[in-house]
Amino acid sequence: MPKDQSGLSAIDRTILRIMQSDANARLDHIAEQAGASVATIQRRLRHLREAGVIEGGVIVVNPKTAGQGMTFLILVELERERIDILDKFRRKISGEPQIQQCYYITGDADFALIALANDMDEYQNLIQRLFFDDTNVKRFRTSVVMERTKVSLSVPV
Template sequence: MSKDHQDLSPVDRAILRIVQRDASCRLDEIAEEAGASIATIQRRLRQLRENGVIDGETVLVNPQSVGQGMTFLILVELERERIDILDAFRRKMAAEPHIQQCYYITGEADFALIALAEDMDAYQALIQRLLFDDKNVKRFRTSVVMDRSKVSLNVAV
């Protein structure tokens, strides 16, 4: 099976909907809801993981409960867009624990970042280290998230 959506069976799609909702769901619960045997669910989950349809499994942590009460959307424009410079920026963002998401985008900015910080002082220190000290960052704009109305990485299947 490939990553192509046409290759996903109705059982695969049911499994994906269930585990996106709750990755800790037991096999017997998935089997009952998906209308398949436990053995089928085990086999299909293994294949979905091996084929890269399921990229990983994670736990959602409430940022405020661990002192990361502020969320920021940062649009970054780089001076140059050579592949080595783009890759270096991607690696730096991937290595930074306060950057939750990093997207290479089209339009006026080159990257869109979702960042977390304890407060404005912590955010200032973060952007100083990541953006102001980077000679290839031409400019960036920040929006402070006022309300986390929906937070999800779920994919409609």
């Protein structure tokens, strides 16, 4: 099974393309698309999971239907950037269910967050909880998402 620079074979790439768009795809469908047997697909899936290529499987919930009708992009600038302080901030953000994504970034801010809230009152409670009592948060800027044009964690393979 020839592999490219990433170490992924053509079968692996087919599996990943299909599974990223439909995590419930049937093995026989994947096998047919990949030109391989169901047993081969099972082995490759197990290998891709064990190798950390596939990190997990999730369902995607429409936030509005779950009562989380507002999305916010938040840029956070910290006062200091020592490793222990960064780790403390990461732990706090990781433990907050309303924060969907957190990125440590370069530029004017230190972190970019994507957050959900039911309404502006709930968002205000979130930022008070996360930022106002944290003496290391120098400033934060928020943009309200007007429309979800594209939402994806798919990786081109």
